[in-house]
Amino acid sequence: MxxxxxxxxxxxxxxxxxxxxxxxxxxxxxxxxxxxxxxxxxxxxxxxxxxxxxxxxxxxxxxxxxxxxxxxxxxxxxxxxxxxxxxxxxxxxxxxxxxxxxxxxxxxxxxxxxxxxxxxxxxxxxxxxxxxxxxxxxxxxxxxxxxxxxxxxxxxxxxxxxxxxxxxxAEDRLAYRGALVDYFTPYEAELDADSRDRLTRNPLRILDSKDKRTQEIVQAAPSILDYLxxxxxxxxxxxxxxxxxxxxxxxxxxxxxxxxxxxxxxxxxxxxxxxxxxxxxxxxxxxxxxxxxxxxxxxxxxxxxxxxxxxxxxxxxxSQRTAPTADFYLVSRGELAEAKALFVAQSLRRAGFITELDLSGAKFDKQLKRASSAGAKAALILGESEVASGQLQLKWLATGEQQAIALTDITANPETFRQTFSQRFSS
The missing domain is CATH 3.30.930.10 (Bira Bifunctional Protein; Domain 2)
Structure with a gap:
């Protein structure tokens, strides 16, 4: 089909x-x-x-x-x-x-x-x-x-x-209409079919014709400015x-x-x-x-x-405008971590960050490659061990710099988290 x-x-x-x-x-x-x-x-x-x-x-x-x-x-x-x-x-x-x-x-x-x-x-x-x-x-x-x-x-x-x-x-156009009819009538046979039809119904529209010969005839037509x-x-x-x-x-x-x-x-x-x-x-x-x-x-x-x-x-x-890139790319693996990652993503979005959540469930290295390809500034890495410790890993993708962040810093205090990192994202 x-x-x-x-x-x-x-x-x-x-x-x-x-x-x-x-x-x-x-x-x-x-x-x-x-x-x-x-x-x-x-x-x-x-x-x-x-x-x-x-x-x-x-x-x-x-x-x-x-x-x-x-x-x-x-x-x-x-x-x-x-x-x-x-x-x-x-x-x-x-x-x-x-x-x-x-x-x-x-x-x-x-x-x-x-x-x-x-x-x-x-x-x-x-x-x-x-x-x-x-x-x-x-x-x-x-x-x-x-x-x-x-x-x-x-x-x-x-x-x-x-x-x-x-x-x-209306009065100006009526006078101009008469002048156009008088001008175009001797050329009627040379006008395109649409213009011939417009000659008696709406001769002003002839001025807008795209036909080459009609355009040539139009060049010497009376000007509306002389009839105002x-x-x-x-x-x-x-x-x-x-x-x-x-x-x-x-x-x-x-x-x-x-x-x-x-x-x-x-x-x-x-x-x-x-x-x-x-x-x-x-x-x-x-x-x-x-x-x-x-x-x-x-x-x-x-x-x-x-x-x-x-x-x-x-x-x-x-210039070709590009897509707005994510501030954070959430990488997670494991049932508990994936559920927590969704919660973290929503907290970041409410704090004003552009946040993309990886939904593939693939291995960490594949998800991190996607984060780089997506142009995100930082990846947040969350696995089962991070859930257990109450911390996740923040990785700055341009430099490879990595640091531990308490989950509650994001989920409980998103405004403080935004203020902490907003300058880095605006640079």
Whole structure:
């Protein structure tokens, strides 16, 4: 019988890669907590209508990439392809707006899109995202970009570039839409099939085409920046000024429209040259109409999402993180000694030491070899004679130095034991 393997586009995350994930997740929690963002956890699947209305029916995500199914209650459900729509649904459903002020939310979790798997892009992938709901202030735009920049910089990424654009408000986009239709119509026969379909439904999406010939045509297309009204220009100028004050370098990219229909005003991506063609590691922008479109009150909002798979690839290019090594490795042999070793291991763990307990029952020399291979700093050796004498042997694996330790020093006074040896383990 053949073995069952992970489905195409999904993968298991194992050591040592898992330590990169744990590192970036811990860093994200610290940075977002410092900025007073509150974690939110939403379901992995939602009503299909949420994404059709929120993301936009003309987008590739809704039209081609969603995992949609009908449940036993004849309801159409979809595995979430992104995190913003679910966060906004929760904001409306739980009346978070009633708490007053600005709501700063963040989330992380698995998302699902039916795409061609490649490096850094899977059908089940993971995102870290933030949403700031309730403020139209350009400072909110600059804040989320600054937080993303701080997070990525603290991870050690030094080659980052912020691409910045404004897609204006609804009136600006309507005027720009007409200009794009006028520009692209003479080239209709030369556009790729998706772009021809978008020409009358959503011509802004043509700017995002990956087709080579369409990209060539796009180069001379009108710029959205020439169609911004006074309000949009003022907002965008303020965002740029704030980023300059923060020392965050950016480049204007009037072709940047992002892949979702809900964006208004600011749109941005943070790129890394280490990723080659798939260079975007973070993307986001303002979406002032989305809350109202999903049934809530008119609420301005801005946010971003980071693809964690791509971020882990970047960390691996910089340096391979290794597994945290044990402080103590418990070596024991004999029924009484093995039972006591478990008790000792738990005492050490409660005292704050990383402790690995050998469960093999093998001879002492084999267990000590495993202790060295595991990279532990010290081995604690416990046999029947040690149980009888009330002492065990502590062996420093780097030097071979060995000393006797009373069992009660560990089990009865773990805090004193920790203080005695903490300096040696921190060195």
């Amino acid at each position: 053949s073995s069952i393997q992970a489905s195409r586009g999904t993968r298991d995350i194992l050591a040592p890669e898992i330590y990169d994930w744990q590192h970036l997740e811990a860093l994200a929690r610290r940075i977002l907590a410092q900025a007073a963002y509150t974690e939110i956890r939403t379901p992995s699947f939602e009503a299909t209508e949420l994404f059709a209305r929120g993301i936009g029916e003309t987008t590739d995500i809704v039209g081609k990439e969603m995992y949609t199914f009908v449940d036993k209650g004849d309801r159409s459900l979809t595995l979430r392809p992104e995190g913003t729509a679910g966060a906004v649904r929760a904001f409306i459903e739980h009346k978070l707006f009633a708490q007053g002020g600005v709501q700063r939310l963040w989330y992380t979790g698995a998302m699902f899109r039916y795409e061609r798997p490649q490096a850094g892009r899977q059908r089940q992938f993971h995102q870290l995202g933030v949403e700031v709901l309730g403020s139209k202030d350009p400072r909110a735009d600059a804040e989320v970009i600054a937080i993303a920049s701080d997070f990525l910089t603290e991870l050690g990424l030094t080659d980052l570039v912020v691409d910045l654009n404004s897609v204006g408000n 009204g006074a309000e949009s220009q003022k907002h965008f100028e303020r965002v740029r000024s704030l980023l300059q004050d923060l020392g965050i370098a950016f480049r204007l990219n009037p072709r940047l429209v992002r892949g979702l229909d809900y964006y208004t005003h600011t749109a941005f991506e943070i790129q890394s040259t280490l990723l080659g063609a798939q260079s975007a590691v973070c993307g986001g922008g303002r979406y002032d109409r989305l809350v109202a479109e999903l049934g809530g009150a008119d609420t301005p909002a801005v946010g971003w999402a980071i693809g964690l798979e791509r971020l882990v690839l970047l960390l691996q290019k910089l």
